[in-house]
Amino acid sequence: MKKILCIVGTRPEAIKMAPVINLLKSDKSIQVRVLATAQHRQMLDQVLNIFNIEPDLDLDVMRPNQDLTTLTARLLNGLNDVLIVEKPDIVLAQGDTTTVFTAALASFYHKIPFGHIEAGLRTWDINNPFPEEMNRVLVSKITNWHFAPTERSKLNLLAEGVQEDRIFVTGNTVIDALFSVIKKSAEISSGIDPIKRLILVTVHRRENFGKPFEDICAALITLLENNSDIQVLFPVHPNPNIQEYANKIFGGHPRIVMCKPLDYLPFINAMQRAFLILSDSGGVQEEAPALGKPVLVLREATERPEAVETGAVKLIGVKYEVIVSEVQKLLDDNNMYESMLKGGSPYGDGRAASRIIDVLHKYFDKQKIVEG
Numbered sequence: 192m193k194k195i196l197c198i199v200g201t202r203p204e205a206i207k208m209a210p211v212i213n214l215l216k217s218d219k220s221i222q223v224r225v226l227a228t229a230q231h232r233q234m235l236d237q238v239l240n241i242f243n244i245e246p247d248l249d250l251d252v253m254r255p256n257q258d259l260t261t262l263t264a265r266l267l268n269g270l271n272d273v274l275i276v277e278k279p280d281i282v283l284a285q286g287d288t289t290t291v292f293t294a295a296l297a298s299f300y301h302k303i304p305f306g307h308i309e310a311g312l313r314t315w316d317i318n319n320p321f322p323e324e325m326n327r328v329l330v331s332k333i334t335n336w337h338f339a340p341t342e343r344s345k346l347n348l349l350a351e352g353v354q355e356d357r358i359f360v361t362g363n364t365v366i367d368a369l370f371s372v373i374k375k376s377a378e379i380s381s382g383i384d385p386i387k388r389l390i391l392v393t394v395h396r397r398e399n400f401g402k403p404f405e406d407i408c409a410a411l412i413t414l415l416e417n418n419s420d421i422q423v424l425f426p427v428h429p430n431p432n433i434q435e436y437a438n439k440i441f442g443g444h445p446r447i448v449m450c451k452p453l454d455y456l457p458f459i460n461a462m463q464r465a466f467l468i469l470s471d472s473g474g475v476q477e478e479a480p481a482l483g484k485p486v487l488v489l490r491e492a493t494e495r496p497e498a499v500e501t502g503a504v505k506l507i508g509v510k511y512e513v514i515v516s517e518v519q520k521l522l523d524d525n526n527m528y529e530s531m532l533k534g535g536s537p538y539g540d541g542r543a544a545s546r547i548i549d550v551l552h553k554y555f556d557k558q559k560i561v562e563g
Contacts, residue, residue: 362539
């Protein structure tokens with residue numbers, strides 16, 4: 192029996208790996224082992240519980256205010272020990288975090304084939320987003336199977352010299368995950384006024400700490416002052432760089448509901464309830480168009496241009512004046528708002544996981560022929 196080690200470290204990784212892990216577990220010809228690095232501890236555990244996934248191994252690397260150098264070193268050491276004991280035939284990981292980079296590197300050191308789910312995303316600026324852009328570029332150099340979510344992602348990889356026979360356009364597993372839970376009900380934060388138009392806000396990227404986050408907050412205050420019929424729901428990321436300033440600026444505001452990061456199901460319901468979404472998240476850019484919700488992206492560049500091209504997502508950056516202007520346009524101009532709703536999702540049909548597993552089966556079948 193062939194063994195596949197699936198590695199997850201953060202909430203988005205768990206969401207996007209869950210369809211692959213659960214489909215693999217239903218395959219009697221494959222032994223599946225799940226390793227949680229716990230780069231995000233609590234947020235990771237929430238999602239794994241939703242998809243009924245119990246990690247077989249847990250590195251538990253999360254520490255308060257841990258810098259990237261320390262995190263990378265601890266992950267590499269932990270993964271090295273795991274690979275020595277587990278000896279998997281294949282390692283799979285998704286995305287662009289430090290967990291994914293070190294998983295690919297450790298696999299390379301041990302000469303274990305590595306499959307990269309959601310391969311080929313690029314902004315072409317190694318500092319934006321930081322450190323994710325460099326992570327995914329480096330991972331692509333040591334990956335055996337590049338599971339690209341879109342044709343554009345495939346073209347990005349080809350432009351960097353990746354062999355075409357190593358690239359497989361599968362769609363994005365986030366749509367698989369979304370479709371599997373979308374009918375489940377879950378309560379969102381109390382205090383939401385059903386009459387008011389809800390703006391959902393999520394901010395967590397390192398490049399938005401400091402002055403960019405201050406501008407985002409100032410823009411939200413201005414928008415609330417100018418529009419009595421709107422309300423803001425802000426699940427506050429646990430990073431102290433976000434929490435401390437948000438509590439200082441927004442604490443006690445009657446139309447800003449701050450809460451802890453929402454579990455996956457309540458967050459989906461919050462997206463469905465929202466009039467529009469302001470976010471610097473990559474996953475939200477993929478999920479919201481599938482739910483028919485406009486997204487204004489609080490970043491200077493995106494590695495997910497497909498939804499921008501359909502019109503469902505708009506890149507607006509983090510300048511105060513631009514945020515106020517772009518949000519106000521959508522609040523005032525129904526035609527502009529409706530045009531974003533019609534953009535739709537370019538990220539697949541919900542069968543990405545099965546396509547990934549088909550590729551791995553073909554690899555195992557070829558191995559049998561060679562060995563036989």
